[in-house]
Amino acid sequence: MRRRIVGLAFFCVSLCAKSVTLQAQEFKLFDRTVQVHGYVSQGFVFTSDNNWLTMDTSSGSAAMTDMALNASSQVNDKLRVGAQVYDRNLGQLGQYHPSLDWAFGDYRFKSWFGIRAGKVKTTLGLHTDTQDLDFLRVFALLPQSIYPVDLRDATIAHLGGDVYSNISLKHGLGELSYTAYAGHRSDSIYSGYAYFLSQFATYLKSYGGLQYGVDLRWRTPVKGLQVGASRLDEDITGKGVGVSPFNYAAGVQPYYESSKADWENQVYGEYTLGKLRIDAEYRRYWRKQQVFNGTSEDLTDVRGWYVSGAYRISKRLQFGSYYSRYTVTNRTAGLLATLAIQATDTSLPQNHDYDKVAAVRIDLKRFWNVKLEGHFMNGYGDAPYPNGFYPQVNSHGFSTTTNALVVKTTLSF
Amino acid sequence: MKNKISLLLFTAGVIIVAMLRPLPVLAGDFKLIANSSLKADTISTEELKKIFLEESSSLSDGTHVEPVLESDGPVHQAFLQQCLGRTSDDLQTCYRALVFTGRGSMPKELSSDAGVVAYVARTRGAIGYVSIATSTQGVKTLTLSDSKFNPQRRVIRRIEPEYPETLRRLNISGTVRLRVTISARGNVEQVELLGGNPILGESAISAVRQWLYTAGHSRDLIEVSIPFDPRSKFFSGPASHPRQV
16 A cells, blocks of 8 residues: 555656646537546545545545546537536445536527526535536535535536526626526435435435526625525435335335425625635525335434635645534434434534534646645534435444545546 | 555645745736627726626627637736736636536637737637737737726827828828837837828837837837828827727
8 A cells, every 4th residue: 555655656746747738629520619628536535433425434445536528519609518427436426327417508698698408507505516626626525514525416417497697787786697497306326315225225216306496696896705695496206115114024115205395595605815715605405305105204404504715825736724514403203203313402423513624735737636635523414314424334333523634636627 | 544644644745845836927918809800999807807707708799709818928917917807727717617517618728929819810709818019910909998007198298290291292191000019117119000001100100209108007008090181280199099908
């Protein structure tokens, strides 16, 4: 292992020293320019105690890879089309099953108004649509209270349409922009929620449904300050097979669950001043789900917020830090109430995760960065809803605190 | 495992120290150029910002536009700082976010002024920027309508051009358009003929070379129009206020 790390470090330094370039590709198709872009990232995570993000992190795990490749073209002055394929492996999740990340046509009727149709990235808060793109920011992992990497499928995209607009306000009051959308969300069966259910011998074959919402953001007259709010509503159905905890004797049976209410509210602010960037967001996720074939109800209330700061020291070096706070409560009704413990006390470690993070990003080249990030977590927030810590990979139980070192490198073109 | 982490941290430390370099110093000025398909002669900083951040793909008159960038260098840095208020890294981040969410493309990036001029000349709707000394044959120059960083200069010593006797006798008149580069101290550094009769132009250039302007914060580029009318003994030009370019 030591040799491999030394070898990798040597390889990195030698690549730095040489003049290596990685550039976007362009070609012509029907007399239109098509641009091709992509990225690949590789992470390594070591934790002091609990295994995190479905990886064997307490022994050090490099099972953190993701990549994407896209092609897009401006067909005419108003229409652009494109598509991106995404693939990842994160411990037990993803497992290198590629998916269509986005594929849509974007028609801009006016410079201030347009529509998108197809599979479209969901606009929710500051980073939902770009949550995979770690090369856009200092941090290897976004605050997990709001952007849980294991649950990316929940909000990443919808098959449907967006209407978007930018409106300049009079009297120097800044600019308003909104995105309204509706479509169908479809999660991978290799996502965090499916993995979470598997601990109950329940295996999803499909999980998704209607998703609609709106995002409104205001670029204020204060230079560098933007504030916004998002709302997302969903009607989700999950289907699969499982062994009912209320009737083991029946063996494997069809399983389904469906939403009675499912929404997210998010408010956020972003401030940039020269080389300094400060973000803050708050999200509340409310989920009332009929589970185990309608025999039970599960009511989950997830609240998360964070404040982050990032500063560019030099062209190639940035520092960042954030504090992220996640709490979850859960109540059950019906048959499940006889088995599950109600989770109402957010001071308990199983119902919260407070994460202090310090990160450094080094841009070795314009297309290549390396990040080092330290996480100091209190709580593991696993009880009623997944949040990074899963019992399946923590068979000896959980420790209250977890310290993690994340090393990640990304190449993009 | 402690050894592994120590080794990783050490390697990172070495790389950090190696990468610590000062940011490039901003310097120089630029002029905006556009493909001749653009109807507009002026553009506001706000419009320019929206175009280069890909928030808008057309001007207020509906003309399609496409931003063109220089890869790096003082002209690029000056443009970003003065017009977009962003660093090069911020701009790249913005473009990458667009590219990887399907909402935009990576704009054309060229490594030289000549390359930018050539690309803008042949690409409908293209808007770019080049250093003020660059020849802009084949493209049009755009004026920033609300420039805050390029204050108006006032002529404090003007020499009237001589009317070439032959042209006066033949009753040949016209207006000469010149692009004048003024130093920060107010001296005329360079004069370029943009349009008009070349003989009248020659006379205008030799006169304008002797003009003196008020001092400014940096080197400026303005356009001057000088009318030649054989009926008047003296020329009253410039006909309009100097235009910033």
